[in-house]
Amino acid sequence: MTEFKKTMKTIILSFTVLTLAGAMTPVRAQVEYVDPTIGGIGFLLEPTRPTVSLPNSMVRVYPVRRDATDDQIRSFPLTIISHRLGELFWLMPCAGGPDTGAWSRPAAYDQEKTTPYYYSTRFDESGIRTEFTPTARCGFFRFNFPTGKATVLLANRQGGEMNAGTNNSVSGVEHFKDMAAYFYGEFSAPVSIKSSTSDNKGRLAVTAGENSPALEFRYGISFISVDQARQNLRAEITDWNFDGIKQKARDRWNEVLGQIQVEGGTLAQKRVFYTALYRCYERMVSITEEGRYYSASDHRVHEDARPFYVDNWIWDLFQAQEPLMEILQPNMVSDEIASYVRMYEQSGWMPSFAVLFGDHPCMTGNHAAAWMADAWFKGIRNFDLKTAYEGLRKNSLDATLLPWLNGPKMPLDDFYNAHGYMPGLRPDEKETEPKIVPGELRQSVSVTLDNSFDDWCIAQLAGELGNQADRELFLKRAAFYTNVFRGDKGIMWPKAADGKWIEPFDPKFPTGRGGRDHFTENNGYTYNWDVKHDLRGLFTLMGGAKAAEAKLDQLFREDLGAPKHKFYDLIPDSTGMAGQFSMGNEPSFQIPYLYNYLGSPWKTQKRVRMLLETFFPDTLLGIPGDEDGGGMSSWVVFSMLGFYPCSSGVPAYCLGSPVFDRVTIRLKNGETLRIIAKNNSRDNKYIQSFRLNDQPSRRVWFRHADIAGGGTLELEMGDQPNKTLGADPADFPPSEMSLLPKTLE
Helix, strand or coil, X not given: CCHHHHHHHHHHHHEEEEEECCEEEEEECHHHHCCCCCCCCCCCCCCCCCCECCCCCCXXXXXXXXXXXXXXXXXXCCEECCCCCCEXXXXXXXXXXCCHHHHHCCEEEEEEEXXXXXXXXXXXXXXXXXXXXXXXXXXXXXXXXXXXXXXXXXXCCCCEEEEECCCCEEEEEEEECCXXXXXXXXXXXXXXEEEEEECCEEEEEEEECCCCCEEEEEEEEECCCHHHHHHHHHHHCCCCCHHHXXXXXXXXXXXXXXXXXEECCCHHHHHHHHHHHHHCCCCCEECCECCEEEECCCCEEEECCCCCEECEEXXXXXXXXXXXXXXXXXXXXHHHHHHHHHHHHHHCXXXXXXXXXXXXXXXXXXXXXXXXXXXXXXXXXXXXXXXXXXXXXXXXXXXXCCCCCCCECCHHHHHHHHHCCCCCCCCCCCCCCCCCCCCCCCCHHHHHHHHHHHHHHHHHHHHHCCCHHHHHHHHHHHHHHHHHEECCCCEECCECCCCCECCCCCCCCCCCHHHCCCCCCCCHHHHCXXXXXXXXXXXXXXXXXXXXXXXXXXXXXXXXXXXHHHHHHHCCCCCCEECCEECCCHXXXXXXHHHHHCCCHHHHHHHHXXXXXXXXXXXXXXXXXXXXXXXXXXXXXXHHHCEECCCCCCCEEEECCCCCCEEEEECCCCCEEEEXXXXXXXCCCEEEEEEECCEEECCCEEECHHHHCCEEEEEEEECCCCCCXXXXXXXXXXXXXXXXXXXXX
8 A cells, every 4th residue: 555545544534524514624533532641640549541552452551650740750561450450561761771770760751642542752861752552462662762772671560580582582471469461572673682680570671783773562461371472462463563553553442432423512521521431441351362361260261252351340330331331332241241250150259340360359349230230121131140140149148248358258247137237336346357458447338338239239130030039038138228327317327236326426527547437438428329229218218309309409518527638638539529529439420410310300410510510621630539440431421421320220311411412322233322412502501301212201311222222312401490301200210129120121
């Protein structure tokens, strides 16, 4: 292909042309809106990383530094262990021959360019330019050395071996978390390689000949063997064509991001939207290598043509990221769930945070139940439900429910099963369970709420399997949330083992560092609304719909109760505060949408627009809390589209306030979902009327079945609330203990 044809092909792939009022207006490719630096400074906790990868793929690379304000890069990984769980292998270019300090010397940088598919930077002192682009299981670095003296350093991060091979090749193994990662790499020019060892870490100093301003390094990663890493490289990078690999990576991202096309809105809003959508493809990742995969669940290599996925922080993702993928990538979701089922078969327990090195049982709950029920009732059924149910049931009845633990149940779990709540400790009581994770504590109220919801989801799956006895058992357990609601205070409250409410207790400032005695990363004001499966029952406990609405209003107005520095010292995860509402943490995500269940959906429309505008700008401070591989970003994607899944296991969505004038979503079944917001603007955020598939609707919600085969949501927007739309209780979204999700299919 001639250079001219290549250039024209790139232009055609990058731009489409629309005729508007007789003018030819170029439309940017979706990937060009993505800015991976958005959120690169964390408010209090972890920043985002400018991750370069393919969607849901094994090799993920970013510069290792504190955050985006750090002007020094320490190294580049060849890939990472898991989102926010560390890196594998160590690479750094340097000028001339390295001294012993070169292995730990950071370098100041400038002229950085970050995209999902390509990264480059120039180091200040040496002038070396470093570029990177990925394939699914491989990476490709390109270096330019202004002095003509080319050296690349490679090493282990945590221990292992690094070896020089023949024909300018290198290889290595990294040992971590009772497993290993392997790489095989090649340099584009003749090199000399010196090996050494320090602190059980292998090192390679790779030097090209004199007058070598350009040097490239391509490599494959494997979790099976060095030979498999070599095969991955041979399969995915067949020649020394950095720009060709870069173009393929760009095309792949544009294919995925282009599944959703938006019109209207501002440039900043498009940048926020597509960057959020890009973040939603950081998890899960396929680790299948030519029909084989290594599973840390049984420490064996398995053969299976079906992809095997890991890296799912399910507490963070089940509420929005996984429901988003159920719309956009249902086949991938079925493969992900099937991977979880295989992990259960291999280990004996259904995992919670299924990461590369096995189950990493962070947080609380049995949320694989919510994820699988949600997928099942949205028609995603290409997995073994019977075996999945077996694992979910075992995790609920026979495993410990305590935070950050997995395995057989303990005495506190027997108490939960018998009394219907996890007992909390009074301030002067000492812990009785020696296996409690230090610093995490019991999180007693959150454990009760999370497992009540998950057990409701298990009950629905039991019904699908015709097991009515189990259905009744788990519905009874789904009502356990009522045991930690204190009626005279109107709020969720910890209860001691003797059945008495714990005193003294302040719902704003739970005891324990980070509030971990009774709540997970938040306080009682957030967890007061964490009853996704039975909002009708919750509102009854609160004194009825009007009282619940007033309480919800007050949530956004309630003062912190202390200076900010003291509040955040106690509850550092509860960030992005609007009153006592925390935009920066996942348990809050459904809260702004709850007005739809109370007859005042216009308040949802107002709140959601305010939260998007306030906490999600297109800047380095554009994420109000931890971005857990799509957890926060998926809330942004849904909310900017104009609807949200308030309860996993219930195949329905609540309306919010769409940001864009028109959205087109290409579904995997070949159909199209369109969202049209007429007369839309920053001020015109209120829905005046709603038509669903050409039919007028008084509801402010719709079923998954209404859009699964394509469809149109048409909204007329205005600057004044329509307080009658969705105000009739007969039109409220469904959320009650007796709901049968299959009736919504």
